Amino acid sequence: MTDQRLQPVHIIGGGLAGSEAAWQIATRGIPVILHEMRPQRATAAHKTAALAELVCSNSFRSDDREHNAVGLLHEEMRRLGSLIMRAADANQVPAGGALAVDREGFAAAVTADLAAHPLIDIRREEIAALPPADWDSAIVATGPLTSPALAEAIARLTGADALAFFDAIAPIVHRDSIDMSVAWLQSRYDKTGPGGSGADYINCPLTREQYGVFVDALLAGDKVSFHEWERATPYFDGCLPIEVMAERGRETLRHGPMKPFGLTNPHAPDVKAYAIVQLRQDNKLGTLFNMVGFQTKLKHGEQTRIFRTIPGLEKAEFARLGGLHRNTFLDAPKLLDGELRLRADPRLRFAGQITGCEGYVESAAIGLLAGRFAAAARRSEVLPPPPPTTAHGALLAHITGGHVETIDAGPRSYQPMNVNFGLFPPLGHPVKGESGQRLRGTEKTLAKKRALATRALADLERWMVGAERAVAAE
Ligand SMILES: Cc1cc2nc3c(=O)[nH]c(=O)nc-3n(C[C@H](O)[C@H](O)[C@H](O)COP(=O)(O)OP(=O)(O)OC[C@H]3O[C@@H](n4cnc5c(N)ncnc54)[C@H](O)[C@@H]3O)c2cc1C
Numbered sequence: 001m002t003d004q005r006l007q008p009v010h011i012i013g014g015g016l017a018g019s020e021a022a023w024q025i026a027t028r029g030i031p032v033i034l035h036e037m038r039p040q041r042a043t044a045a046h047k048t049a050a051l052a053e054l055v056c057s058n059s060f061r062s063d064d065r066e067h068n069a070v071g072l073l074h075e076e077m078r079r080l081g082s083l084i085m086r087a088a089d090a091n092q093v094p095a096g097g098a099l100a101v102d103r104e105g106f107a108a109a110v111t112a113d114l115a116a117h118p119l120i121d122i123r124r125e126e127i128a129a130l131p132p133a134d135w136d137s138a139i140v141a142t143g144p145l146t147s148p149a150l151a152e153a154i155a156r157l158t159g160a161d162a163l164a165f166f167d168a169i170a171p172i173v174h175r176d177s178i179d180m181s182v183a184w185l186q187s188r189y190d191k192t193g194p195g196g197s198g199a200d201y202i203n204c205p206l207t208r209e210q211y212g213v214f215v216d217a218l219l220a221g222d223k224v225s226f227h228e229w230e231r232a233t234p235y236f237d238g239c240l241p242i243e244v245m246a247e248r249g250r251e252t253l254r255h256g257p258m259k260p261f262g263l264t265n266p267h268a269p270d271v272k273a274y275a276i277v278q279l280r281q282d283n284k285l286g287t288l289f290n291m292v293g294f295q296t297k298l299k300h301g302e303q304t305r306i307f308r309t310i311p312g313l314e315k316a317e318f319a320r321l322g323g324l325h326r327n328t329f330l331d332a333p334k335l336l337d338g339e340l341r342l343r344a345d346p347r348l349r350f351a352g353q354i355t356g357c358e359g360y361v362e363s364a365a366i367g368l369l370a371g372r373f374a375a376a377a378r379r380s381e382v383l384p385p386p387p388p389t390t391a392h393g394a395l396l397a398h399i400t401g402g403h404v405e406t407i408d409a410g411p412r413s414y415q416p417m418n419v420n421f422g423l424f425p426p427l428g429h430p431v432k433g434e435s436g437q438r439l440r441g442t443e444k445t446l447a448k449k450r451a452l453a454t455r456a457l458a459d460l461e462r463w464m465v466g467a468e469r470a471v472a473a474e
Helices: 016-026 069-079 083-092 103-116 148-157 209-219 243-248 300-307 358-378 391-404 442-470
Strands: 009-012 032-038 059-062 098-101 122-123 137-142 163-169 171-175 201-206 275-281 288-291 319-321 323-330 345-350
Touching: 009 016, 009 358, 016 032, 016 083, 016 103, 016 358, 059 069, 059 358, 069 083, 069 319, 069 358, 069 442, 083 098, 083 103, 083 358, 098 103, 103 122, 137 358, 148 323, 201 209, 201 323, 209 243, 209 275, 209 300, 300 319, 345 358, 358 391, 391 442
Parallel strands: 009 032, 009 137, 032 122, 137 345
Antiparallel strands: 059 098, 163 323, 171 288, 171 319, 201 275, 275 288
């Protein structure tokens, strides 16, 4: 009988996710065939033949593991033996509190380590169709610029609506940073809809004057331009950027995402708002709310400045800012199970940005998990998902089910997301100072983040011990 462990796991795409997945699988004694199409076939953004090429910035963002969710993700990845983090740490360049890398040194280190591993076979070829029937375990990690032939094959398998070729990202706000003495909860015309309560939206009212100032700011605000190869980005009617809507007429937004009708402000029931911004719950935990219909190409600094002029959002903390890019990503909460397997064809796992996470580090982290799940399955072990209190678990839970689907028209509500503390289950107890005193303001925010990070690392350690026990008991 064939020893199943000697059967390779195939990985399509040697970017951030595919490289990490390959490492995790091979270091568990299982052979890997890594199929990377470069340099045979290029993408619009990659410039080299190196694996794990960074296509834009050379930053892995904050390395602060106590107060920043991506810094915490770095630390968890280090503890989980990440190749991407090892190469990043070895090729670090000065960047204050951020982890930035020498991009060539970084990619060369990842490429060399993978090439030197005896269980990894790197094949430079495009996989232009769904994996053949004799690949019983494969990870698709082809990223935001998945080659068109493979993307079309995936779209045929999943249904065209389930694979997006562009994102249309509206900003997301941390619920506890919204001023509810100004804003209020109510659904338009108090409609309950399926699963609603009649009070599912947070509403922020604007006077006529505030609306005018807001529209002027949108029109004047600095926008990000499209890359040359993104120019064909279609503006679907349901997802026009708000600044484009504002350009079409000063009243357009009032008849679109800023409609004031069917809503009454309980703080001032006799005053009719001229326009209203609505925010809708984004995750099952209820910690994040997205600004409905506010997809935008305004620069991030401009978004923060302009959106904080909206009454109720003066102190808004943004978990994600808006954007519109060429991207390829699945409607993962619907299509993938808790181990990143395609429900319709479980021999296929997905990893990296194609699952709807966003960023180098997040893509690599999801590659790490996909690799570990695939390795465990090959060894007939059971690997439970990391607890949702860890950064890996929070991100995985978001991708595979934590997002709240909506029924409204407009862009698909599942859109790319960076890791952030809004994805973590809340603490369940108030944070106190060292001598038990009540904390306020920034001090409280920092203490909460520290407590979330401490809980995450403790839970990660427990999960790692559990996973190792399962291997030892085999
Ligand atoms: C233009 C652009 C700029 C970005 N800038 C940043 C940034 O500054 N910071 C940040 O954190 N994130 C950025 N991102 C987002 C994202 O985090 C990165 O794209 C990241 O590289 C995603 O990792 P991945 O492994 O999912 O995909 P990738 O790193 O893109 O890897 C996918 C790999 O699959 C290969 N491939 C594709 N199709 C096939 C096929 N059919 N057969 C074989 N191989 C195939 C590709 O050649 C590529 O090597 C950017 C994305 C884009 C498109």
